Amino acid sequence: MPLVSGRIIFDKANEFGFAVGAFNFSNLEFLKAILEAAEEEEAPVFVQTTEKAIRYAGIEYLSGMVHAVKDRYKIPFALHLDHGKSIDTVLLAIRHGYTSVMIDASDKPYEENVKITSEVVSLCAPLGISVEAELGNLEGEEAETRLADPEQAKDFLLRTGADALAPAVGTAHGILKLRERSEIDFERIKRTKELTNAPLVLHGASGVYKEYVEGINLYGGLVKEAKGIPDDQIKRAVEMGINKVNTDTDLRLAFTYALRKILAEEKSTIDPRKILKPAMEEVKEVVKRKIRLLRSSGKASLF
Ligand SMILES: [Zn+2]
Numbered sequence: 001m002p003l004v005s006g007r008i009i010f011d012k013a014n015e016f017g018f019a020v021g022a023f024n025f026s027n028l029e030f031l032k033a034i035l036e037a038a039e040e041e042e043a044p045v046f047v048q049t050t051e052k053a054i055r056y057a058g059i060e061y062l063s064g065m066v067h068a069v070k071d072r073y074k075i076p077f078a079l080h081l082d083h084g085k086s087i088d089t090v091l092l093a094i095r096h097g098y099t100s101v102m103i104d105a106s107d108k109p110y111e112e113n114v115k116i117t118s119e120v121v122s123l124c125a126p127l128g129i130s131v132e133a134e135l136g137n138l139e140g141e142e143a144e145t146r147l148a149d150p151e152q153a154k155d156f157l158l159r160t161g162a163d164a165l166a167p168a169v170g171t172a173h174g175i176l177k178l179r180e181r182s183e184i185d186f187e188r189i190k191r192t193k194e195l196t197n198a199p200l201v202l203h204g205a206s207g208v209y210k211e212y213v214e215g216i217n218l219y220g221g222l223v224k225e226a227k228g229i230p231d232d233q234i235k236r237a238v239e240m241g242i243n244k245v246n247t248d249t250d251l252r253l254a255f256t257y258a259l260r261k262i263l264a265e266e267k268s269t270i271d272p273r274k275i276l277k278p279a280m281e282e283v284k285e286v287v288k289r290k291i292r293l294l295r296s297s298g299k300a301s302l303f
Pocket of ligand 1 (some may be wrong): 083173
């Protein structure tokens, strides 16, 4: 069971009360690291690309790579559009064989978010493509913080028919998580789950592990003001009802650390494969660590 609709993974994770890892990629090295880690852990997984990743690599490369290897793995995995900001991007993803999309109209007024998300659902549902939507605003690259209201989440899911919801619960994108609080708003997750019983998604969930930040700085980098979500908070968020956990920053940190280290240590090498291989291996290690943290190891057998 290789490339599947995100809905199949969302529903299984919701039914059995676990979370799957969702990892961002924009090149071969990340994609391969993610899929091989998931295969070794026998874990279902989302591989996802943002609009920026699409602009960087070209959607033909990104979806082409995934479709080329879809029969190479036994685990179920979905190709997901992360933070699609417009109907046009969603259509682009549909045309290129994405099996899941996120429409993020959370910066729009509520009624407009309902309208845009409903439109995306009406495009995707007949094709079996799952839709993740966002409510409230995450901190970081997006606008000012607005946490998601659980009652509104219920109304939103009823009216839009979205398969999964990413409620803003205090986390942030980028290298600095939990800007304004010391922990995730667990009660908000719990209440949203109670009212909706829908698959819930946690964004901005990287651990920003100290060893990588320090390692990067040790080898000539300059990463400051880094703060992640501790692993125990991720665990608790999953217990409260999170079913998909997005990780991007941690993969970037692992990759950059390994890259800086190899370039510093192997000064004579000019072979990109010798430079990128250790970085790919480091990304793979982080993906495995996350999969174990989410307890999705072995869950491929449920499909
Ligand atoms: Zn996000």
